[in-house]
Amino acid sequence: MTLEEKKQLKIAACKVRMGVIEGTHSAKAGHPGGSLSAADLFTYLYFREMNIDPADPKAENRDRFVLSKGHTAPGLYATLANRGFFPVSDLLTLRQIGSHLQGHPNMNMTPGVDMSTGSLGQGVSAAAGMALAAKHKGMGCRVYALLGDGEIQEGQVWEAFMLAHHYKLDNLCVIIDNNGLQIDGRIDDVMSPYPIPDKLKAFGFEVAEIDGHDFDQMEEAFARARSTKDVPFAIVMKTTKGKGVSYMENQAGWHGKAPNDEEYEIAMNELKAQLAEAEAM
8 A cells, every 4th residue: 555545545534534523413413433433444445445336336246335333324424425425415414304314324225335234233144145145146246244342242243153154255354343332331341252353263264453543454454355265254453432533532422422512613623633634644
């Protein structure tokens, strides 16, 4: 990855974070914390990794993405908007009656959304099904699924992982957003899923552990995923919940709460400063 490419990713990630704040503030509801922790991942997938075309969002051979932790839809919407699937101005309609941007992704309403999700644990099962179907059809597309670390407390997740290994779904890449927090507090206090990498390996996955805010590490991990054969691949990325907004970082209370007017101004000023810094690289 060149310095210019990395600069453009950082600029895009800042704009995605700004979109998260704009949308949740406008809606007076939503889930900013996990959207912000995954913003760099969303950016890398849609601006560098995935084979997609905003002008043809239903292309048969496109790569698929399933947001298994569907409550972080504000992050996905901000990414899709900045990638050109629909106008950025639509983000201000988040959760409003008649908007195509509801609280959880809806594949029937929103361009670029490949699966309707919301009930935790179910998205990765759909992703495994997509990968299996692509295998049967002889398609070369890849399927990516993003899960929360609290979400993997769900038993259905591990059933999907068993299926992925049994059917040798090397076209499936599972990403775990390990920000350490869920709505009820620390994941290791609520129901510890640790050690996550060891458990994934026991279920037959090849595993990479990365800093989820480092684009170079993402590049290396996704390259490994593409070259891995006969087994599914998992990326466990350590992230900071609320990343980019000082008062939201590592605070479980920002899992599902929108910023008020004062908090909105603080967040946007911080993100605008980060954007200016990225543009000056």
